């Protein structure tokens with residue numbers, strides 16, 4: 001039996017996906033009361049302000065994207081994964097479960113909102129996956145700038161979209177032939193997409209707004 005479909009992780013994920021849906025509906029409701037000016041101010045605010053305003057919202061990946069992360073990490077026997085943007089831990093839990101089912105490894109994840117760090121830590125403990133996860137609290141542009149493993153098998157990007165390319169720059173020298181990058185909401189990260197497409201180093205495929213790239 002794999003970790004993803006077993007207790008304690010499976011019921012925890014059901015709960016987190018349900019909570020994620022309700023927090024998204026509540027956010028939509030809140031947004032519908034904003035004036036156009038307020039919406040524009042929000043859109044152009046810096047990531048720290050923006051994400052602290054939505055700190056109670058999961059902003060989790062979809063179940064399909066979460067399963068894709070597990071599939072990719074399992075299928076390629078990944079041992080070393082870096083994640084940008086943990087939130088309450090839906091993607092983190094899928095990646096950590098894949099590492100456990102691969103027989104071990106480390107997931108370095110990052111989150112700058114302290115209340116979310118506490119939540120993701122509790123969720124990882126509840127799922128008995130703490131052995132596989134190194135949570136780095138603070139701005140990923142700093143926390144992922146040091147102490148990375150020599151080789152990173154997989155990079156998952158899901159934090160502030162304008163930071164995708166700078167985060168890739170921190171990790172890129174550690175990627176090997178066969179390493180995979182998954183970027184969620186890539187339509188909002190055009191500079192990252194542009195770099196990936198033009199560098200000549202990657203073969204990429206986009207599924208809706210998720211881009212999967214293989215270093216070749």
Ligand SMILES: C[S@@+](CC[C@H](N)C(=O)[O-])C[C@H]1O[C@@H](n2cnc3c(N)ncnc32)[C@H](O)[C@@H]1O
Nearest residue numbers: 059060061085087090091111112139140159160
């Ligand atoms: C879309 S959510 C991540 C959802 C998560 N991957 C999941 O599936 O549940 C983005 C998260 O990234 C965090 N974040 C954004 N920019 C960051 C940065 N520069 N450093 C650390 N965390 C960041 C936000 O606080 C937010 O919780």
